[in-house]
Amino acid sequence: MPIPSAPRPPPRFAARCLLWLAAGLCLPATLAAQAAATPSLADIRWLRRASFGLDAATLARYRQLGRRGWLDEQLADRNDSLPPAVRALIESYPAVSTPPADLLAAAIAARRRLRAMPAGDARIAARKALQKQGRELARQAQQAELLHAIYGSNPLKEQMVWFWLNHFSVYAAKGGVRLVAADYEEHVIRPHALGKFRDLLLATLQSPAMLQYLDNARNVRGKTNENYARELMELHTLGVGAGYTQQDVQQLALILTGAGFAPNAGRWHGRFARMRPGFVRDGLFVFNPDKHDFSDKILLGQRIRGSGYAEIRQALTLITRQPACARFISRQLAEYFVADRPPPALVAAMADTFQRSDGDIAAVLRTMFDSPALLASAGRKFKDPTQFLVSAMRLAYGGEPISNAAPLVNWLNQMGEPVFGRITPDGWPLDAASWSGSGQLAARFAVARAIGSGRNRLFTAAADDAGSRAPMPPGAVPELDSPLYRASIGPYLSTATRAALGKATTAQEWNTYLLSSPDFNYR
DSSP: OOOOOOOOOOHHHHHHHHHHHHHHHOOHHHHHHHHHSOOOOHHHHHHHSSSSSOHHHHHHHHHHHHHHHHHOOOOOOOOOOOHHHHHHHHHTHHHHHHHHHEEEEEHHHHHHHHHHHHHHHHHHHHHHHHHHHHHHHHHHHHHHHHHHHHSSOOHHHHHHHHHHHTTTOOOTSSHHHHHHHHHHIIIIIIGGGGHHHHHHHHHHHHHHHHHHHHHHGGTTTEEEEHHHHIIIIIISOOOOTOOOOOOHHHHHHHHHTTEEEETHHHHHHHHHHOOOTOEEETTEEEOOOOGGSSSSSSETTEEEOOTHHHEEEEEHHHHHHHHHHHHHHHHHHHHHTOOOSHHHHHHHHHHHHHHTTSSSSHHHHHHHHHHHHHHHHOOOOOOHHHHHHHHHHHHHHOOOOOOOHHHHHHHHHHTTOOOOOOTTTOOOSSSSTOOSSSHHHHHHHHHHHHHHOOSSOSOOOOOOOOOOOOOOOOOOOOOOHHHHHHHHHHOOOOOOHHHHHHTTHHHHHHHHHHTTSSHBBBB
């Protein structure tokens, strides 16, 4: 049923075509026809799992290449672009544009100045300003990740970036993690999201965010800290009940002694290279042999001779080649993409691919997306809040760049799944039971209404230092009743959702009912 007539903004289709052309996604001349052609129900169900939410560009590219070609293109990871306006917005954030070494060094200098100040109002004000700056850097990191997720040209990769950020979760409010959270997403997770799992694991191990969050920066000879070693095995690679022991955790902690970071790593490298062979520097990561336990270790039944940094690489290779690691990672992926309780046969097939390919993430994903199990559970996987928000934005605005990403962060906070906001290292739960309560559904309805009404400040300038904002532009109601909707969503809606949409009296209500419907909240 068509939506009731209501004030609507001028058509934005031509502008969107230009954005898609600039991103290299498809040709504007063919985009409308490809997106409007009615795809099969199986196509839509498959694409709702493989993409981060339907938009016209994704559907057009899928119809142009077919399922196999589209999947090949996504897994090849040759195009990770953004619309120019979105890229410019992300690069305007100091959290992204400032080298992490400079952010850390500036924070250290500011804390030194603070300690040197006498007690009083000036010191209190300086402390509050430093805390505010840290919170702002964390918010910028959150905004950057959500902008990537919504506008990235490779939606399957964007899902994997979010998945790995959650799997290798860090908490921005701990210590200096907020200073390097943006770098963690951009230069640690993103380059390895579709590569070899061992390379991704090593990148997270060497990141200042992880080294601070799980305390390995404090793990030194004679004063061992087991936090990271335990979570690396339990949460990142092998899972609970995988057969490793507390002694294995202790031995891995010894292997990891001396692995830390330094904002002024260049100066440290020169000094330690002269003083001690075996010093390693990679960006901010440093391996200090003076803090390492060089004894021989026994990890998972294998002897690892005390040799310094080489022990770390040997340990990661040993861990990631365990059958338990292949099963654990495959199950985690299947739980996210397929079902809260994925078929054991699917997990076994993915684990077999993991082992045969030496942990090739793209190969494991291909096994999963080629499996009939993916479509067998179609329409029954409840979206976590990030999936809901990103897919709603992709449907509502279809690649049109926003100018203020602060509402995105606020909405995700409102739904209880902030990026870099999980205190415990296990990451946010991704099953339906964790996100389908009445409070969550009420929060989603509020977010759906904000997106669907257009009264959301996405297209206004962010607040200045005084808190003032530009006035809201009138009539900015997103066009959800679009060729995309009529081709890929409308024909497959349930009777109950159709009835609810028929009761809408305005375009804003109709948009809200669609985005908050069970049809949209499941994929």
